[in-house]
Amino acid sequence: MTNSVPAPPMDVDIPDEVAAQAFRRLVRHLRHRHDAENIDLMGLAGFCRNCLADWVQEAGGAEDRDAARRLIYGMDFATWKSRYQGEASEEQLARMKESVAKNADHP
Structure with missing residues (x-):
């Protein structure tokens, strides 16, 4: 049995x-964690x-993807990746694939 949760409205009424x-x-939280x-x-x-x-x-x-990533990471992506990103396991990749599939019907 699938637990169906209604999609939230597309309008987000946040000032x-x-x-x-x-x-x-x-x-800031993502930069810290x-x-x-x-x-x-x-x-x-x-x-x-x-x-x-x-x-x-x-x-x-x-203006471009690299500039946007610098805004989010607080540094060049290559620097962040070399400092903090490990090799993904098969389990992590499978979870990601399953999770991303749920995005297909969301803009």
Whole structure:
């Protein structure tokens, strides 16, 4: 039996000032929590720091992907990756694949 949860409405009624403050706090939190690897975020929630950077770029907040990633990571992605990102296990990759599949019907 599948537990079907209704999708939330597409309109998010959060004032821009509040959304901006919450977004900045999320970015600070992700910069602090290096132990929360992107592969694990993808496996659990279907998004990671790179996704967040892509959304920033798509919203016009950065000229290109590298600039958007610098905004999110607080450094070049290559530097962050070499310092904090480990090799993904087969289990992590499988969880990520399953989780990302759930994103197919979401814009």
